[in-house]
Amino acid sequence: MMASAMDEYTIKDKAAIVGIGETAYYKRGGAPVSEFRLALEAILRACEDAGIKPTDLDGVASYSNDRNDSVRVATALGLPELRFSNMFWGGGGGGGSGAIGNAAAAIAAGFATHVVVYRALAQGQFGRFGQTPAVNTISGPIAYTWPYGMSTPAQWIALRTRRFMHDHHVTQDALAAIAMACYQHAQSNPRAIMYGRPLTRAMYDESRWIVEPFHLYDCCLENDGAAAVILTGRDRARDLRQRPAWVMAAAQGSDFRQGAGAENLPDYTTSNFKTLAPRLYAMAEIAPNDVDVAQVYENFTGAVMTSIVEHGFCEGDGVMEFCTLDNLTAPRGKLPLNTSGGNLAECYMHGLELIIEAVRQVRGTSTAQVPDAEISLVASGPMVAPVSDLILHR
Amino acid sequence: MSENRGDGRKTYLPEGMPAPAPSRDGVDRGFYEAARRHELAVQRCQQCGTFQFPAEWICHKCHAFDPQWHRVEPRGKIYSFERIWHPAHPALKSACPYLVVVVELENAGGVRMVGNLLGDPMQNVRFDALVEAVFEDHPAGHTLIQWRTV
Numbered sequence: 255m256m257a258s259a260m261d262e263y264t265i266k267d268k269a270a271i272v273g274i275g276e277t278a279y280y281k282r283g284g285a286p287v288s289e290f291r292l293a294l295e296a297i298l299r300a301c302e303d304a305g306i307k308p309t310d311l312d313g314v315a316s317y318s319n320d321r322n323d324s325v326r327v328a329t330a331l332g333l334p335e336l337r338f339s340n341m342f343w344g345g346g347g348g349g350g351s352g353a354i355g356n357a358a359a360a361i362a363a364g365f366a367t368h369v370v371v372y373r374a375l376a377q378g379q380f381g382r383f384g385q386t387p388a389v390n391t392i393s394g395p396i397a398y399t400w401p402y403g404m405s406t407p408a409q410w411i412a413l414r415t416r417r418f419m420h421d422h423h424v425t426q427d428a429l430a431a432i433a434m435a436c437y438q439h440a441q442s443n444p445r446a447i448m449y450g451r452p453l454t455r456a457m458y459d460e461s462r463w464i465v466e467p468f469h470l471y472d473c474c475l476e477n478d479g480a481a482a483v484i485l486t487g488r489d490r491a492r493d494l495r496q497r498p499a500w501v502m503a504a505a506q507g508s509d510f511r512q513g514a515g516a517e518n519l520p521d522y523t524t525s526n527f528k529t530l531a532p533r534l535y536a537m538a539e540i541a542p543n544d545v546d547v548a549q550v551y552e553n554f555t556g557a558v559m560t561s562i563v564e565h566g567f568c569e570g571d572g573v574m575e576f577c578t579l580d581n582l583t584a585p586r587g588k589l590p591l592n593t594s595g596g597n598l599a600e601c602y603m604h605g606l607e608l609i610i611e612a613v614r615q616v617r618g619t620s621t622a623q624v625p626d627a628e629i630s631l632v633a634s635g636p637m638v639a640p641v642s643d644l645i646l647h648r
Numbered sequence: 649m650s651e652n653r654g655d656g657r658k659t660y661l662p663e664g665m666p667a668p669a670p671s672r673d674g675v676d677r678g679f680y681e682a683a684r685r686h687e688l689a690v691q692r693c694q695q696c697g698t699f700q701f702p703a704e705w706i707c708h709k710c711h712a713f714d715p716q717w718h719r720v721e722p723r724g725k726i727y728s729f730e731r732i733w734h735p736a737h738p739a740l741k742s743a744c745p746y747l748v749v750v751v752e753l754e755n756a757g758g759v760r761m762v763g764n765l766l767g768d769p770m771q772n773v774r775f776d777a778l779v780e781a782v783f784e785d786h787p788a789g790h791t792l793i794q795w796r797t798v
């Protein structure tokens with residue numbers, strides 16, 4: 255009975271990512287076409303990659319308050335029937351894996367057969383991240399931080415990172431290693447914005463502070479572009495054009511009162527994965543050391559560091575030993591990290607590009623391929639709420 | 649209070665930053681009324697004694713509605729801090745670097761507040777250093793809660 259109950263309440267191996275699509279990635283504000291058109295281009299490329307007709311799509315999912323409405327997408331593409339329309343709560347990168355998990359769950363539940371997850375960004379057309387709007391008065395929890403010049407993700411993540419570094423005797427070396435691993439991987443990825451622009455430790459150290467302990471190179475890029483992935487069920491996935499990247503597990507959520515404002519979250523330094531990661535590994539029926547390659551959303555290197563800890567790759571006090579350039583780089587590192595260059599050096603597509611890279615690792619087509627990678631992990635979010643997680647396997 | 653960064657400004661950050669105002673629904677009115685009196689107040693549940701900040705209509709521990717406003721000592725210790733070099737608001741262009749601290753209040757159930765640490769922005773800041781609140785009145789009519797080491 256136990257086994258069948260477990261089978262009933264899992265999405266393990268019930269759906270796979272079968273198609274990936276990206277537009278070119280542009281500098282922030284540099285997209286030559288509208289954001290909605292970018293979304294459509296990415297979706298069509300993902301359909302082409304999968305070998306399905308766009309009109310086979312019957313489910314649409316996104317996250318991070320994507321402005322490109324699911325019904326507009328379905329209407330523009332002339333979808334005969336929209337069966338699943340879903341938006342994951344929360345801004346930033348917290349929902350990338352969550353949107354994939356939601357799509358897989360919809361397929362497992364029989365709501366839809368081919369679900370596209372997409373994210374499109376054209377900041378020139380809309381507002382910019384990381385800037386405080388010029389307003390005269392503000393209310394609510396932000397009224398306790400903005401008037402003091404503490405308003406951006408870099409600023410709150412720096413505060414929490416600083417405390418974690420103090421508690422666990424971490425120096426700048428760990429943050430530098432994470433940034434340099436991303437840049438090193440980008441050097442073999444011609445799609446990457448930072449392709450041909452390697453990062454040395456001296457460049458890192460000499461770059462300007464954004465907010466201590468974050469140098470310029472600890473902070474994500476901002477880009478225009480779009481990305482899309484297509485999921486389908488067990489029966490169809492095997493017959494399509496690409497080797498399926500099976501959804502082994504997904505998890506989403508938040509720890510106790512992580513939404514408390516003015517830095518009152520009880521567990522102050524968490525990346526917010528402490529409750530998710532055990533559920534993720536339980537569904538996948540694997541342990542952290544089974545993971546071959548990881549894509550961890552880099553808003554800022556400090557939150558990547560705590561995510562590595564909370565996914566069980568090392569202890570907090572072991573960060574200095576674990577987070578080294580050797581350990582974090584393909585092909586032979588203990589945990590090759592962000593093998594396309596990630597948000598720091600490939601592009602900033604709110605982490606959907608990280609999920610695409612996780613698929614490439616499973617297909618064996620990454621430009622920084624981990625030999626025989628079977629199990630590919632994605633962590634979306636860190637230090638926001640909610641966050642989400644995904645494990646794919648070959 | 650004219651404590652500043654030594655550059656003649658009356659307030660730690662320049663004028664032009666967004667000014668805090670009570671929420672329209674009134675949930676945090678008690679905090680602002682106290683600040684105007686140069687007092688520090690957070691919610692404390694009358695039923696179970698749980699401290700809570702920022703304000704909410706319900707106690708997160710026992711679910712009693714309307715937690716009462718409770719005056720707390722304007723003292724605490726530095727729980728974390730940062731020196732900010734990149735201005736994220738136009739008014740800050742001439743104010744970088746500046747220091748932001750997270751202060752854990754004394755005897756208030758671990759409630760924290762965010763403010764600026766007065767004095768030299770390049771000063772050496774220590775974790776757990778004791779600080780006290782400085783109520784910084786602004787010409788626009790609002791009062792900010794700043795901190796200085798004691």
Ligand SMILES: [Zn+2]
Pocket residue numbers: 693694695696697698707708709710711712
């Ligand atoms: Zn209570």
